Amino acid sequence: MQFPEWLRSLRFSGGDSKSEMDNLKTLLPSLPSSFSLSSLSLSPSSIIGLGALASLTTYWLVTRPRPIQPPCDLQAQSISVQGDQSCRRSALLKDDNLLEFYYEDAKTVYDMFQRGLRIAGNGPCLGFRKPGEPYQWISYTEVAERAQVLGSGLLAKGCKPNPQQYVGIFAQNRPEWVITEMACYTFSMALVPLYDTLGLEAMVHILNLAEISMVICDKEDKAESLLKIKEKGVTTTLSCLVLFNPFSAALLERGRKCGVEILQWSCWIFNLCLYWLQPPKPQDLAVVCFTSGTTGTDHVTFDCILTEFKTNSSLLQVSMFCHGARVGFYQGDISLLMDDIKTLKPTFFPVVPRLLNRIYDKILGSVTSPLRRVILHYAVRRKQAELSSGVVRNNSLWDRLIFNKIQASLGGNLRFILTASAPISPTVLSFLRATLGCLIFEGYGQTECTAGCTFSMPGDWSAGHVGAPLPCAMVKLTDIPDMNYYAKNGEGEICIRGHSVFRGYLKDEERTGEALDADGWLHTGDVGQWLPNGTLRIVDRKKHIFKLSQGEYIAPEKIENVYTRCVPVLQVFVHGDSLQSYLIGVVVPDPEVFVNWAKERGVVGSYEELCQNPDVKKAVLEDMTAVAKEAGLKSFEQVKDLYLHPEMFSVSNGLLTPTLKSKRVDLRRVFSEQIAQMYSKSSI
Incomplete structure (x- = not known):
């Protein structure tokens, strides 16, 4: 059973009448074979009672909940490939040939949106709202038209209609983000999303690696961060910024001085000439994704991922568009998210x-x-x-x-x-x-x-x-x-x-x-x-x-290297749990400086006593937080609680490798009790 067929099966039928009668019989006690209504003498109240019972039974049979019918045997949801039990594929497949395209008329992201356009026509596509107001909707037709206009504008500014043309976007999720994405796909260009948590150093690397000349931003502060990079002379390709929101004359002048043209989205696309559509092929590049966690250009640990159109980029959104559904966006303020959800009344909610x-x-x-x-x-x-x-x-x-x-x-x-x-x-x-x-x-x-x-x-x-x-x-x-x-x-x-x-x-x-x-x-x-x-x-x-529970990537070794700059810290093990939203740490204080460091803060005691002192622990955490902020660590990259351990990690106690690297599996095992205690506290 394919997924759409399964969805249709959710509309349950009334069921087989014969099986319903069989079910009814099971509800009634066995009666003697000689039983007949004429042998009974029933009072009017008894007849009314039996009638009520029959009505209730009938109502229950008609309205009782039916179980969802699974599309395969739930005890065998995957099948071994060529007898190899370690290698498995979906039980929904007829053989080992994997599914490539679900719809023959939707082999690229562009095709998928066009399919939704054919289904929905002038129906709602992208929703947004202002504070205290209902959602407003941009139709599929309008999105397609705006995408063609914006894409034509990109070509007018020198972008080439091919998959080797990378266009950056530096913005929160909003309707214009999707329109920009579709504009790129309409003319076979590849999209490169940028976001705050990458940091400026990583941003420089991305701009240079992808040779990005055009970046589309939402707000002035993001444009300022890009101009700051340009002013330092560390990227030469950036030449044009397009902003969704209005901006100041000062930003315009700042861009002019460093050779970056700055355009207002709504004004710029108003009088553009339309170019002929040049949609992509299934093998063409769609998007280049960079994930956070970089330590700089010397040791790049973020991932630059190339994805083809046939696998799509914004997976969930595009899946909705393919079926003519509408997608609503939050106002941009996370504190108002629940109000946005109540107002939108979503049917499908990725979270x-x-x-x-x-x-x-x-x-x-x-x-x-x-x-x-x-x-x-x-x-x-x-x-x-x-x-x-x-x-x-x-x-x-x-x-x-x-x-x-x-x-x-x-x-x-x-x-x-x-x-x-x-x-x-x-x-x-x-x-x-x-x-x-x-x-x-x-x-x-x-x-x-x-x-x-x-x-x-x-x-x-x-x-x-x-x-x-x-x-x-x-x-x-x-x-x-x-x-x-x-x-x-x-x-x-x-x-x-x-x-x-x-x-x-x-x-x-x-x-x-x-x-x-x-x-x-x-x-x-x-x-x-x-x-x-x-x-x-x-x-x-x-x-x-x-990853932490909110989906943020964590590179613990990078964070540990920052924390070892703290005066009282000799060694540190940063730990995160994918079911938790924050980091914790195990810290070995430096025995040579720790006692005097604590004494300067008014706490006297031996090394072991200080490790158990809650005031000292608080002071160490404050020092670590200050160093982390100075080093530019994001809030989710900073430990929120710690345990002071009086014994050094070493090769002899099995917590370091011969090359003096942390044995993270063993550290997690040794300090499992302390880790559990820190996470058992109320959420931080």
């Missing part, structure tokens, strides 16, 4: 686990009475019992009595939620599936495989895994002897191959060769485990770079 964790915490935090808490947990258990039988609904007695306000806070129309970018706690996932009364799917992937490679199967509402391989990819596990993971045991490094895997890193053959092996397998650095039902569980991380 990072951190937000789901906040919803979970808010629900539990609002229930202060012990009696109400007991009722809440009982209602959740009843809904979870329905989930275990495949029933997902938001109209049960418990929804009407307990969960309706929770569902209304998210608009009241939710049917699908997709969570990805970081793992989510099974407890939170099961709880929200019950309380929100909608389908919640979990996915796994990387930017290098165009976001997703596994996805939870419709009908499987168990937690603790990230689903089975998507039809466009194969997933296999390979041995990691150093970490004692072996593919023969169903464990190992997750490797991905298929049409969704990226082409390589921009102008970096060496790193491309490290990520993609000779057979085309992408090595993710994540450690997975195959479960008996064919789904994948993420159990560990091979690479040091990891």
Whole structure:
């Protein structure tokens, strides 16, 4: 069963009348064969009672919830490839040939939007709102027209209509972002998204590597940061900025002095001549993605990912456009996000686990009475019992009595939620599936495989895994002897191959060769485990770079190098959990300076005593925070709590390698108790 067919199956029919009668018979007690109505003498009240019972039974049979029919056997959601149990593909496929295109008329992102345009026509496409106002909508027709006008403007400013032309965009998510994206695709140009967390040094590297001359920005402050780079003379290609928002005359003059033309979006595109459309081919480049975590141009640790049109870029948005759906954007202020959601009343809601964790915490935090808490947990258990039988609904007695306000806070129309970018706690996932009364799917992937490679199967509402391989990819596990993971045991490094895997890193053959092996397998650095039902569980991380629950990348070694600049710090181990939104650290103070350093702050004691002193710990954390800010670390890159350890990490105690590098797996194991204690505190 294909996914659209499964969606249609959600509109349940009345069912087979014969089976309904069989069900009715099971509700009634066995009657003797000689039974006849004439043998009964019933009072009028008894007849009325039987009639009421029959009516209630009929109503229950007609309205009782039906379980969702899964598209495959949930006990065999993936199938081994050529008998290799470590390599698996989707059970939705008929054979080992992977899905390349779902629709024959939609083989590029441009094609996908055009398909949505044919479906929706002048229907709503992109939504935005001003504070306190309802959403306003830009139609599919308007988006297509504006994209052609903007793309024509890019060509008029010297951009070439080919995939080797890189156009930068430095803006928050908003309708103009999508219009810019579609403008590039309309004329076969490649898009290069930029964002604040990259930092100026990484921005310079990106501008030079991709030889970007044109960048489209939303606000004046972003344009100023780019002009600052230009004024330093470290990038020579940047020559034009286009701003969504109005800007000052001072910015215009500053740009003129350093040779950068600055244009106002609304004024510039007003009188442009239209160029003939030059849409891309399926093999053409679509987007170059840089992920955060750079330590500078000497040791670049961010990823520059090339993705073809046939795998699409803004995956979820484009999937919506392909079917003529509409997409609403928040106002740009995260504090108003919940108000935007209530106003938009979304049907489909992609979300990072951190937000789901906040919803979970808010629900539990609002229930202060012990009696109400007991009722809440009982209602959740009843809904979870329905989930275990495949029933997902938001109209049960418990929804009407307990969960309706929770569902209304998210608009009241939710049917699908997709969570990805970081793992989510099974407890939170099961709880929200019950309380929100909608389908919640979990996915796994990387930017290098165009976001997703596994996805939870419709009908499987168990937690603790990230689903089975998507039809466009194969997933296999390979041995990691150093970490004692072996593919023969169903464990190992997750490797991905298929049409969704990226082409390589921009102008970096060496790193491309490290990520993609000779057979085309992408090595993710994540450690997975195959479960008996064919789904994948993420159990560990091979690479040091990891994500926090909000999806931010963390390069711990870079952060540790900053913290060792602190006077009292000799060694530090920075740890993050993908289920948590902040970092914690284990710090070994420098024995030669620590006692005097503490004494200068009015605290006297031995080295061991000072390590246990909460005031000293607070002072060390403040010092580390100051150094981190001075070094330019983002807030999410700074530890929020720490443990002072009085014994040095060394080769002899197994916490350092012979080359004096931290053995992160062993450090995590040794300090597991302290880590758990720090994360058991209330959220920071």
